[in-house]
Amino acid sequence: MLLRETQSGDLVDVVDMSALTNPFIDQVLVQYQHGEDLLEPEVLSKSQLRFPSGEGLPVCWSDGHYRDKQVFSRF
Structure with missing residues (x-):
């Protein structure tokens, strides 16, 4: 991608891709x-990437607890 x-x-x-969506x-x-020329692979933070x-x-690709915040905001 x-x-x-x-x-x-x-x-x-x-x-x-599995690391990107995890x-x-x-x-x-x-x-x-x-x-x-293909350059050597590098490691980047997800915060440095955009479409x-x-x-x-998507938030669900970078925050494993994004649903927890939605549940608590209802109360």
């Missing part, structure tokens, strides 16, 4: 997409 790194605006390819893992392995459209990642 291609995402955008927020600092540089460069596209990165997520190497491990809310208890804070970092993911990505490869920057520069030209024809190419600029939209942030």
Whole structure:
């Protein structure tokens, strides 16, 4: 999956999708997409990633307790 790194605006390819969607893992392995050469994979924090459209990642991918906050806010 291609995402955008927020600092540089460069596209990165997520190497491990299960780490990206696991809310208890804070970092993911990505490869920057520069030209024809594949660069060595790097570890980035999920907070540094956005969809190419600029939209942030879903909360359920970064906060394993996001539903707990919804339940407590009702009371």
